[in-house]
Amino acid sequence: MPAPSTAVPPAHDATSARRYRTEIDGLRALAVSLVVGYHVLSGRVSGGVDVFLALSGFFLVHGLTGRLARSGRVRPLRAISRTLGRLVPSAALVLAGTVAAAVLVLPSTRWREIAEHLLSAATFTENHRLVAESVDYAASNLLASPMQQFWSLSIQVQVLVAAPFLVAGAAVLLRRTPWWRHGRAVTIGATAAATAASFAWSVVATAEDQQRAYFSTVPRLWELGVGALAAVLLARLRPPRWLAAALGWTGVAMLVACGALLDGAHQFPGWQAAWPVLSAVAVIVAADHGGRAGVHRALSTPLARWLGSRSYALYLWHWPVLVLYLAHTGRDFPSVKGAVAIIVLSLLLAEATHRLVERPAGARIQTWRPAAALAVVAAMAAPPALAGAGVLSWMDREADRVAAVVDDPAYPGAAALGSPFWETGPAGDVEPMPPLSLIRDDWPWPPAGASCTQEVIEDAPVPTEIDMCVNGDDDRKRRVVAVGDSHVAHWLPPLNAIAEDRGWQVISVIRGGCNLSTESEFIQEGWPGYEECAVWRSRMTDRIVSLEPDVVIALGTRTAAGEEPEWLPPGFVAAWKPLTDAGIRIVGLRDSPRHTMDVPDCMAEWGDASPRCRSPRSSVYDDGLLDPPPSVLPDGVSLVDTSRYFCLEDVCPALIGNVRVYMDDGHVTGTYMRTVRPLFEEDLLGHLGW
Structure with a gap:
């Protein structure tokens, strides 16, 4: 970055003439x-x-x-x-x-x-x-x-x-x-x-x-x-x-x-x-x-x-x-x-x-x-x-106000799905939450109230961090391990709320772009973090087994913003097998929608209810993928169909129950995920039989 021009001061001999270069x-x-x-x-x-x-x-x-x-x-x-x-x-x-x-x-x-x-x-x-x-x-x-x-x-x-x-x-x-x-x-x-x-x-x-x-x-x-x-x-x-x-x-x-x-x-x-x-x-x-x-x-x-x-x-x-x-x-x-x-x-x-x-x-x-x-x-x-x-101080105060909407009947969020008021909720004309000015920070990681540690793997081709956060004491009656990328981190707000009420311990192991898999479905070879993700994945099976969980929650499918159909990555299945062989149950969560546009920017330009900011369900989900369950699933693995939390029969909206669903083109706001808890709890307990 250039500094304004100045005459060059003289050299070390003080008698040298000052001149302009x-x-x-x-x-x-x-x-x-x-x-x-x-x-x-x-x-x-x-x-x-x-x-x-x-x-x-x-x-x-x-x-x-x-x-x-x-x-x-x-x-x-x-x-x-x-x-x-x-x-x-x-x-x-x-x-x-x-x-x-x-x-x-x-x-x-x-x-x-x-x-x-x-x-x-x-x-x-x-x-x-x-x-x-x-x-x-x-x-x-x-x-x-x-x-x-x-x-x-x-x-x-x-x-x-x-x-x-x-x-x-x-x-x-x-x-x-x-x-x-x-x-x-x-x-x-x-x-x-x-x-x-x-x-x-x-x-x-x-x-x-x-x-x-x-x-x-x-x-x-x-x-x-x-x-x-x-x-x-x-x-x-x-x-x-x-x-x-x-x-x-x-x-x-x-x-x-x-x-x-x-x-x-x-x-x-x-x-x-x-x-x-x-x-x-x-x-x-x-x-x-x-x-x-x-x-x-x-x-x-x-x-x-x-x-x-x-x-x-x-x-x-x-x-x-x-x-x-x-x-x-x-x-x-x-x-x-x-x-x-x-x-x-x-x-x-x-x-x-x-x-x-x-x-x-x-x-x-x-x-x-x-x-x-x-x-x-x-x-x-x-x-x-x-x-x-x-401005930052004001936004922090606003964030505290947003956190309280989960208990406000004017913001039912996912509970409004299936009702005639699925978009705005029964309260009608109220300001949607979270505000667009705060939506980029409505993120669930690291989870609230957690004790977090970082371990660096040194004996690997590249030093790699494993970040682990624990909610709940070791004497809880159940231990749940949530492992994967940001699309697994989405589920921590409802999962931790369920765990708190039911006496479970939740251990979350999250790394951006990396899933419980034998392959890299997102980070391509040559991209920053590719080698670190490979090390992280290779160590994850032993790490999970050492935690002795009652169940592991991971991503079960991948969506792709209309570029290709939703699919069940073979690397997921291959990574699940050694865990189920060790007697550990796996719950795979159907991926949340990804969109071809930045949803909050679209809402800022066209309005919260604009059809431009929605995605057709058919561009996100393959409704034949889980019905019947894929035959390749190892025993001990069950897949939870979460699509009903985000989509109607034909469309995946950007605003549900007065709550904005997405913080970008594919990550769900923490505010909306907290409203998902009743639906998620019903499905999760149904699969686990707890």
Whole structure:
């Protein structure tokens, strides 16, 4: 993420002349053009952000060492106030504009997400938010956060705020040692060691979990470190004219080719990210030493300098404009006209931001004392942060209200099926629950009141976690083990309610995308988590047997959103056999419906009762599959037909008994599942004979 352009501070010799590196404006222009172009036209990663990270390290060290050489101290508060004074005003404006547009364009189902990302972006922790969400940077931009671009700014701010204190502290310590005379060597050694350590960790972290590493601070530090080393080591380097020209043009050519030749979204920040970083260093080293053939002539044109000086604002604006356009049109990629409109609008917003906010506010704040500057910066960042926190607090209070509707006769949910009022219930015109703004969080895992543990399997091809939650004491008269993926987790609210009243213990072993099976029905080979799921499945039989359950509840069939008929996976049957041979009963639950649309978004756009938001029963269920029961079932296995909890004879509605059924295209809300309890209890006890 580009920082606003500033004059490059002098090198370590305090007498060197301060000059403006116009070719770096051009490098910024090239980098931001690649970022915007690749995002808008292909959705790929260009390497431009890696250039900005390297430039941040370069300018950081140039500034800190220059101040240290001139005055003998760093003054960290002054350095931080100058940095934040340049960055925060434009960032606050972009956040305000993005939120205002998002409320108009995005459905209310995404309001919590917007509030969470607003809070993270305003506090410069967006990269940590994305790590927690394990976001795939290559995923469709249609569903991306319009504030996701703040991840790189967050990393830069975290480093730019910490570094002055580290340098100042190190300087104080060094003054008391003989090493003070060798400050340059110590600086180089410390920077090189930190850079090497971060690079090594980046390679390891990228290999283990690339999606998390992509947004993490530590695996990205080496990119800033390379820029910092360039500032320290190359400050006095003046390559021959021919070499400078060759370096500059090679760096530009490599940078332009990077996005086309590397899959940065799935390879960075590993060693492959050295490509764009070293490309930037080549241009920095070349500087203006290439003479008439030097790349600096192309990078210093008026257009390049104009775009480079606006690169920060353009980077901030292009992403929300793109994401909101895609959300409004429902497209995965913009049309040609749409792409042109996105780029033009982003440029106009960048120009206005640069002229009206970035340049005047930054220049004024630079002249203030650090305390005053930091107070103003905090006042700018506070409104979006407080707005995000306030919305999240309100939503948490609303969630408590939603939890109480299970006892409200106005919200019968599944109990309304079969009645003339199956959609709205007898109460008629009341607000359906859960609210669309909260529906994404109406999720039953981990189960309420459970004691949860995590075991890591180390003696496997890949380390794999087994998460286990226990509701009820060991002295309960029955032990029920629920095992499988999120479609098994659906059943925990009614199952735990039944268990609490009947004195059972429920042990739930849930892993997303993984079922009690010998095969992988959902996670395909090559997808993230495939190997971990294979390990999890291979250990599950022994783990279940060791728990000595009275019954195991698992998924019994799979539905597929109209793509193919409902089926009984052979891997399910194969996994059940060793358990039944061990004398353990199995209850397989018919899968809940999956839909071809995001149901809450459909309801937000077309209304709760719209036929567009329902699925024909025939597209979800194969009504001949369980009648008669399949002959392949081992003795001790019974299948519960749960389809009557979700569907009428010909349709599977999105609203039943004033309760919204789905939180996305195939996961059932916890609110609705709690209303299923009477129907489920009747069927479950009938199969078990308890």
